[in-house]
Amino acid sequence: MPPRAGVDLGGTKIQTVVMDGRGNVLGQSRVPTPTDGPKGIVTAIAQALGAAADEAGLATDSLVGVGVGAPGGIEPDAGVLINPPNLPGFDGEFPLGPELEQRLGTRVQLGNDVSVATEAEFRLGAGKPYESILGVFWGTGVGGGLILGGKQWVGRGSAGEIGHVVVKVGGDRCPCGRRGCMEAYAGRGAMEAKARHRQKKGEKTRLFDIMEKRGRERLTSGIWARALAHEDKMAIDLIDQAIEALGAGVASCVNVLDVEAVIIGGGLGIRLGEPYAKRIAKAMDPHLFVNDHPPDITVATLGDLGGAMGAALLVKTRG
Amino acid sequence: MPPRAGVDLGGTKIQTVVMDGRGNVLGQSRVPTPTDGPKGIVTAIAQALGAAADEAGLATDSLVGVGVGAPGGIEPDAGVLINPPNLPGFDGEFPLGPELEQRLGTRVQLGNDVSVATEAEFRLGAGKPYESILGVFWGTGVGGGLILGGKQWVGRGSAGEIGHVVVKVGGDRCPCGRRGCMEAYAGRGAMEAKARHRQKKGEKTRLFDIMEKRGRERLTSGIWARALAHEDKMAIDLIDQAIEALGAGVASCVNVLDVEAVIIGGGLGIRLGEPYAKRIAKAMDPHLFVNDHPPDITVATLGDLGGAMGAALLVKTRG
Numbered sequence: 001m002p003p004r005a006g007v008d009l010g011g012t013k014i015q016t017v018v019m020d021g022r023g024n025v026l027g028q029s030r031v032p033t034p035t036d037g038p039k040g041i042v043t044a045i046a047q048a049l050g051a052a053a054d055e056a057g058l059a060t061d062s063l064v065g066v067g068v069g070a071p072g073g074i075e076p077d078a079g080v081l082i083n084p085p086n087l088p089g090f091d092g093e094f095p096l097g098p099e100l101e102q103r104l105g106t107r108v109q110l111g112n113d114v115s116v117a118t119e120a121e122f123r124l125g126a127g128k129p130y131e132s133i134l135g136v137f138w139g140t141g142v143g144g145g146l147i148l149g150g151k152q153w154v155g156r157g158s159a160g161e162i163g164h165v166v167v168k169v170g171g172d173r174c175p176c177g178r179r180g181c182m183e184a185y186a187g188r189g190a191m192e193a194k195a196r197h198r199q200k201k202g203e204k205t206r207l208f209d210i211m212e213k214r215g216r217e218r219l220t221s222g223i224w225a226r227a228l229a230h231e232d233k234m235a236i237d238l239i240d241q242a243i244e245a246l247g248a249g250v251a252s253c254v255n256v257l258d259v260e261a262v263i264i265g266g267g268l269g270i271r272l273g274e275p276y277a278k279r280i281a282k283a284m285d286p287h288l289f290v291n292d293h294p295p296d297i298t299v300a301t302l303g304d305l306g307g308a309m310g311a312a313l314l315v316k317t318r319g
Numbered sequence: 320m321p322p323r324a325g326v327d328l329g330g331t332k333i334q335t336v337v338m339d340g341r342g343n344v345l346g347q348s349r350v351p352t353p354t355d356g357p358k359g360i361v362t363a364i365a366q367a368l369g370a371a372a373d374e375a376g377l378a379t380d381s382l383v384g385v386g387v388g389a390p391g392g393i394e395p396d397a398g399v400l401i402n403p404p405n406l407p408g409f410d411g412e413f414p415l416g417p418e419l420e421q422r423l424g425t426r427v428q429l430g431n432d433v434s435v436a437t438e439a440e441f442r443l444g445a446g447k448p449y450e451s452i453l454g455v456f457w458g459t460g461v462g463g464g465l466i467l468g469g470k471q472w473v474g475r476g477s478a479g480e481i482g483h484v485v486v487k488v489g490g491d492r493c494p495c496g497r498r499g500c501m502e503a504y505a506g507r508g509a510m511e512a513k514a515r516h517r518q519k520k521g522e523k524t525r526l527f528d529i530m531e532k533r534g535r536e537r538l539t540s541g542i543w544a545r546a547l548a549h550e551d552k553m554a555i556d557l558i559d560q561a562i563e564a565l566g567a568g569v570a571s572c573v574n575v576l577d578v579e580a581v582i583i584g585g586g587l588g589i590r591l592g593e594p595y596a597k598r599i600a601k602a603m604d605p606h607l608f609v610n611d612h613p614p615d616i617t618v619a620t621l622g623d624l625g626g627a628m629g630a631a632l633l634v635k636t637r638g
Contacts, residue, residue, distance in 0.1 A: 161608040164606070166486055178606060244488060256478060257472070
């Protein structure tokens with residue numbers, strides 16, 4: 001079975017992998033996401049794929065195909081990206097699939113980033129022992145992926161928006177504009193906005209010192225982890241609120257879906273790891289209707305490569 | 320195809336139907352649920368089935384089988400009811416299936432009341448045009464049933480507990496003991512407790528006058544409807560809160576599942592009907608993540624017979 005490649009197209013980085021038919025990663029490469037629009041992104045993807053193929057000792061056009069996981073709306077058959085959020089310079093629709101096919105000389109298949117990352121954990125990662133899982137991708141936002149009875153559930157195309165489960169009617173404003181969403185408390189984007197606001201009001205925190213020392217412009221997951229390690233009060237308080245919201249929102253989903261396992265991924269989920277997955281499980285407990293039979297709560301095992309590996313799974317290896 | 324029968328075993332009434340293979344109701348009967356425990360219930364079910372069969376011009380033992388929808392836990396293969404809530408005199412397990420089979424001389428199949436009512440709406444009622452629906456049973460509690468891709472989704476056996484989706488972290492105490500559940504605001508049980516409490520504190524309401532005039536001990540759906548028609552302030556306020564909670568909780572479910580339609584049933588859902596389904600749809604709108612593509616929101620069309628019809632569907636007509 002010839003190797004295939006996967007691309008995780010994110011707002012800040014492009015991660016690529018070359019993977020064999022058994023899900024082993026043969027090569028990988030990561031580059032920052034260009035901010036000059038679609039053409040720059042096509043070039044960056046091609047370069048990152050070239051580097052991953054090099055590491056695998058392969059030429060790009062010997063790959064059986066390339067899968068791309070992208071944020072937002074997708075027309076998978078046409079290979080079209082529709083208004084992807086967090087990708088600067090993309091307005092309206094862009095035929096990323098056809099453009100990449102021309103550049104790479106191999107088939108390209110598009111999928112939603114959260115869906116493919118969930119599929120990867122299900123088939124190759126922490127979800128392997130289960131038939132029904134909820135993937136919780138705790139990062140800038142909070143995304144969700146569902147495998148029910150061994151299959152992706154996407155509804156009419158937009159299922160899994162667990163970040164916008166309401167945990168507090170009339171609560172905090174979410175970056176999506178609505179009120180009381182889980183993401184308004186647990187999304188890294190919302191948390192950063194709150195931290196900036198509280199600092200401006202005079203509250204002390206080391207979050208932004210750490211950010212500057214590390215030459216960043218955003219509070220990355222690593223910065224949150226460091227601030228927690230330094231017992232920064234504001235970071236602790238905001239993470240506590242995030243965990244309380246995740247507990248309520250994820251428990252709500254479990255009450256409705258009764259899945260076997262919840263897999264915690266995403267930048268914050270992976271960076272904070274098992275101790276925080278345990279804290280989320282504990283925060284879920286008071287809200288679980290069948291609390292003598294909770295689902296397993298576990299951290300995604302594919303780490304930062306999960307999205308790209310899931311994208312590679314989009315490439316059909318038969319037929 | 321020989322006729323089959325269905326029983327909706329509720330806390331206050333037992334509804335039976337005899338139904339042909341096409342889902343037409345040939346006869347039906349309703350009796351109050353006895354409060355003297357399992358033996359009394361077996362007798363009452365047998366009598367009500369006899370009356371429904373009479374109306375259909377049939378003998379009970381000529382039925383191809385009888386399905387029973389019951390609250391709480393079920394062991395369908397053994398025909399055992401496990402700690403059914405709201406059924407007085409039931410402690411632990413009771414072999415309702417075998418007991419009824421002996422009494423009736425025909426096969427008996429048990430199922431969960433909410434699951435069978437959802438199946439009935441899906442196959443015979445308001446859910447017919449769809450492949451994925453969320454059934455919302457708005458009554459004493461708020462139950463939920465899921466059809467995804469044309470099939471019931473029950474998870475590990477306890478899916479659909481939408482009444483215990485958290486709409487307000489730290490919010491009102493729910494009859495289940497937890498805080499902030501949708502049912503703490505929208506369940507008729509919780510609403511009655513709040514009404515009694517507010518009346519005790521001196522607030523005026525006609526709810527309990529109407530109850531007494533109608534010789535009831537509980538605030539039934541009909542009493543709520545009458546109080547609303549009389550523009551009773553407390554009734555209006557509590558129903559407003561219920562609708563706000565339903566809007567948030569059901570929208571949360573739609574954000575996660577992206578079903579095609581939400582079917583509103585249950586005592587209050589059916590009694591208050593289309594105008595209140597529209598109000599729930601409006602209350603969902605500010606919380607729907609994809610709000611330019613909302614699901615259809617519609618009232619259950621099988622009315623009070625849905626549960627018994629769904630129970631009849633448990634009887635396999637082939638093999």
